[in-house]
Amino acid sequence: MRLAQPWRNDLRGGTEAALQGMSTAVAPILLFVGLFGSAGLSAGYWAALVVVALVPCARLLMGGQPAILSAPRTASLATYAGLVLHISLASAGPTAQQAASGLTTTQLLVGLTAGSLMFLAASALVVLAGALRWGHIFKMIPIPVSVGISNGTALLLVWLALVQMNRGGAPAVLSAVSMLLAYALWRWSQKRVAWFANMPAVLIAVACGVLLTSVGNTAAPLGTAPQVMADTQWISARMWATLQAHDLLPLLMAGLPGTMTLALVMILETFTTAATMESRFNLRSDANRELIAMGTANMLGAVLGGVPCTGGPLYSLASWNAGGRGWLAALVCMLFLTGLLLGIAPWLLALPAGLIAGLLLLQAIPMADPAFMERLGRMLRTRQWRGEGTADLGFWITAAISLVGVFGNLIWATFLGIGLSSLAVLKRVSGNLTAQWTYLDTQRSRRVRGLAETTELARAAQSVGVLRLTGHLFFGNSLRLRQQADELDDRARTVVIDIAQVHEVDPSGIEALGGLIRSLQDSGRAVVISGLQASAPALQRARNNWAAVDLQVDLDRGLEACEERVLAHGAISTGTSTVATHHNSLLQDLHPDDVDMVLGLGQRRDVAQGAVLFQQGAPADGVWLLESGKVSILSGSGPLCSRLATFGPGQFVGEMGLIDGKLRSATVTADTVVTALFLDSQAIATLVDQYPAAALAITRNIARELSSRLRGTAP
Incomplete structure (x- = not known):
């Protein structure tokens, strides 16, 4: 048999x-x-x-x-x-x-x-x-x-x-x-x-x-010994x-x-x-x-x-x-x-x-x-x-x-x-690996969301776990890292682990992080790792041992990837709405005749997804009034650039050049297909010279928007 x-x-x-x-x-x-x-x-x-x-x-x-x-x-x-x-x-x-x-x-x-x-x-x-x-x-x-x-x-x-x-x-x-x-x-x-x-x-x-x-x-031979x-x-x-x-x-x-x-x-x-x-x-x-x-x-x-x-x-x-x-x-x-x-x-x-x-x-x-x-x-x-x-x-x-x-x-x-x-352990752990799970109720990407998306993300906040690791990963805290899988909310189906602030690691820390990833995956959760390029070189070399992991350049992009999974699971469309240009916040409080005049000076443009609206360090050549689609404001260049914010329909970008006349301070790229009205430098000069009242109202709107953004970033 x-x-x-x-x-x-x-x-x-x-x-x-x-x-x-x-x-x-x-x-x-x-x-x-x-x-x-x-x-x-x-x-x-x-x-x-x-x-x-x-x-x-x-x-x-x-x-x-x-x-x-x-x-x-x-x-x-x-x-x-x-x-x-x-x-x-x-x-x-x-x-x-x-x-x-x-x-x-x-x-x-x-x-x-x-x-x-x-x-x-x-x-x-x-x-x-x-x-x-x-x-x-x-x-x-x-x-x-x-x-x-x-x-x-x-x-x-x-x-x-x-x-x-x-x-x-x-x-x-x-x-x-x-x-x-x-x-x-x-x-x-x-x-x-x-x-x-x-x-x-x-x-x-x-x-x-x-x-x-x-x-x-x-x-x-060993010589005389008791019988074996x-x-x-x-x-x-x-x-x-x-x-x-x-x-x-x-x-x-x-x-x-x-x-x-x-x-x-x-x-x-x-x-x-x-x-x-x-x-x-x-x-x-x-x-x-x-x-x-x-x-x-x-x-x-x-x-x-x-x-x-x-x-x-x-x-x-x-x-x-x-x-x-x-x-x-x-x-x-x-x-x-x-x-x-x-x-x-x-x-x-x-x-x-x-x-x-x-x-x-x-x-x-x-x-x-x-x-x-x-x-x-x-x-x-x-x-x-x-x-x-x-x-x-x-x-x-x-x-x-x-x-x-x-x-x-x-x-x-x-x-x-x-x-x-x-x-x-007492010397190192006291200031290192201050890691604790947070969720979408306290952590959110900088991407602009519509009302339906925001509502769904708030409802399903516990479905995304966020773990930010800082300091050192070594033998003294590797067990603490392994225990994180048991402390995650049972409702979490997607997690993002940010390692951008991990600047030193030993073999025990690498093994513990790999064990955490495998434990999360074995429990049916999707794992996103953010900040790898900015982390310790040893972690970058260990990436080949992490199977089926979504790598994102920074925590903001990692959060966005997790949010997209939540919205897809909830059958919420991430498509953008449309806001007519004459309702753009740049034109708020303008007389209807002045609005029509501004629209006549601008150029309607369609921008492909992923295309650059303007590059950091380039001369400021105008301002963009967004009608549909979403754009990201990026600082730096290459794969390590960080996203400062995202803007969508009804908002405007590129206004800083109107204020100080200096080179572009950031790069703006299209996250989706974008439709916008572009007011170039010549159109803006025409406004200042021939329609000073409209230009003053636009300046007030820019100041109001900048104040709102500063308040939004305050702790």
């Missing part, structure tokens, strides 16, 4: 996720061996089995998002391993067999036992945060914090790899370097040969390391009773800061994965439900002897790109990796140092943030150590966290990052 298409997609997605994430499945083994030597091999193997086979299932049963696959993440794993090491050093066990880390075997067992209690407490804190509905608060932790922790963990893995290479000598160095070269060459080939994309680069690198080790006999098997002796609940022989309170107090840090890192990893899936595929997830599901599953893992397991971006992206969407993909991935771990158990005792070093380096590569590394490389090439704006601020915060994470510990690094980022 042939499987339905969604099931086939889930099978393919789960398999692809397992292939891409094989190296992370053995991460607990690698890190335990790297930190604790051969004594940590058996405990790491059991922890890997628990975290691969049981914790993901528990998370799904608790209602976690099925498209987000769980995996052991290096940052939380390193935090937990550091917690175990810290407690081990704080214990006062008898001296016994020395582990490679300098700990006694007894101290290591005490550290693992007490560490599992701390892990249980950290998981309970995560559940509590979800139950109290604090998910959205934790989502506001800035990106540089998680990036800095990730980079610091990558440096830690590199250091552990160097330790293994030093232990294994030249053969270990050769194996590790060969694995890195194989990984890089395969990634390079994947970009040029489509078939190569079917085979993960990590798998090729591991195969290269195994082949080189076996051919060259470069193995430097799925032994229930490592179930934490069974070991907790042994803590009665120790003074438990000092151990728990020593591990308390690490417990809080571990909970925070687990939350960060979960939300960074959710944010990645949301930004790339618009996959929305409930933050509080994810915390409860992930925390509960990890409580089970802590009881059974596992390690932290959070949302895995590598697994999730690979599964989604291969078509995996449901729980079956997670199940297939779990079964595949469990079989892998069971299959390699006999081989782990002879695991060569070079292969361990290579695997640690391969783990470090995806941990390092690409944007951070690109910026660091550019700084080293150009020797320019300081940049400008919030992007530079985020870089140095990330660098500080990374260094403290390596030379201090991840506990200090996490709180340092939160502190620095909070100061940056």
Whole structure:
């Protein structure tokens, strides 16, 4: 019987996720061996089995998002391993067999036992945060914090790899370097040969390391270690009773800061994965439900002897790109990796140092943030150590966290990052991104509207949302921008987002703006972006990522585009009426004979839509009396010109030349087909010379009109 298409997609997605994430499945083994030597091999193997086979299932049963696959993440794993090491050093066990880390075997067992209690407490804190509905608060932790922790963990893995290479000598160095070269060459080939994309680069690198080790006999086995098997002796609940022989309170107090840090890192990893899936595929997830599901599953893992397991971006992206969407993909991935771990158990005792070093380096590569590394490389090439704006601020915060994470510990690094980022947010956000939705009842274009149009726009004012962004878009306020979609009036069907006053932006801000646009579009709303040409260059480069967006030169034109949509939906004609020339406001209070005389001096003209009536900077050659159609008064030239006003039937333009005789101060273009009477300079001179009373009345009408316009622009 042939499987339905969604099931086939889930099978393919789960398999692809397992292939891409094989190296992370053995991460607990690698890190335990790297930190604790051969004594940590058996405990790491059991922890890997628990975290691969049981914790993901528990998370799904608790209602976690099925498209987000769980995996052991290096940052939380390193935090937990550091917690175990810290407690081990704080214990006062008898001296016994020395582990490679300098700990006694007894101290290591005490550290693992007490560490599992701390892990249980950290998981309970995560559940509590979800139950109290604090998910959205934790989502506001800035990106540089998680990036800095990730980079610091990558440096830690590199250091552990160097330790293994030093232990294994030249053969270990050769194996590790060969694995890195194989990984890089395969990634390079994947970009040029489509078939190569079917085979993960990590798998090729591991195969290269195994082949080189076996051919060259470069193995430097771990030596004597407990038998590697799925032994229930490592179930934490069974070991907790042994803590009665120790003074438990000092151990728990020593591990308390690490417990809080571990909970925070687990939350960060979960939300960074959710944010990645949301930004790339618009996959929305409930933050509080994810915390409860992930925390509960990890409580089970802590009881059974596992390690932290959070949302895995590598697994999730690979599964989604291969078509995996449901729980079956997670199940297939779990079964595949469990079989892998069971299959390699006999081989782990002879695991060569070079292969361990290579695997640690391969783990470090995806941990390092690409944007951070690109910026660091550019700084080293150009020797320019300081940049400008919030992007530079985020870089140095990330660098500080990374260094403290390596030379201090991840506990200090996490709180340092939160502190620095909070100061940056307080400094920047206080005067930036003063964004709030307004509507057509307070914002309107400068285009002149008829009575029917004005009435319809007033009735449907809430159908157009207006968001004016100012200042900086950066990691400190990117979440605030994402939340704007939820604050928009439900009646709004069209929105205009003005970014003309956004003069600085970092990658987080660009991603947040793109996410806002996609959220609005997914809810069925049309999106207009105004002011792009005047905004930050980074936003201009990002325009290609905004699909189906109407770009307008400024907010006035953006508002007009939205108004036209509203009027079209209400079946209101935007055609213009006609006002006979003798009723034009320029001729108000003139004697009928004088009106007829003025009309006789003028020239009737028809102007095509889009044509220019007169250009800014040109000599003033007359005044236009509009009979039908609409015109715009523009300041400046080219695509960045701004509209000062629009005029329609019964009004006049070009009168300033009559007042001061100087060059045109603005450009006037026809928004529609225009019919007008043009009084040129010769006709005006005739009026002044032969009909001074009529000329005086016209002058009074011009003064009255200018006064009305000034009052209309007053606050």
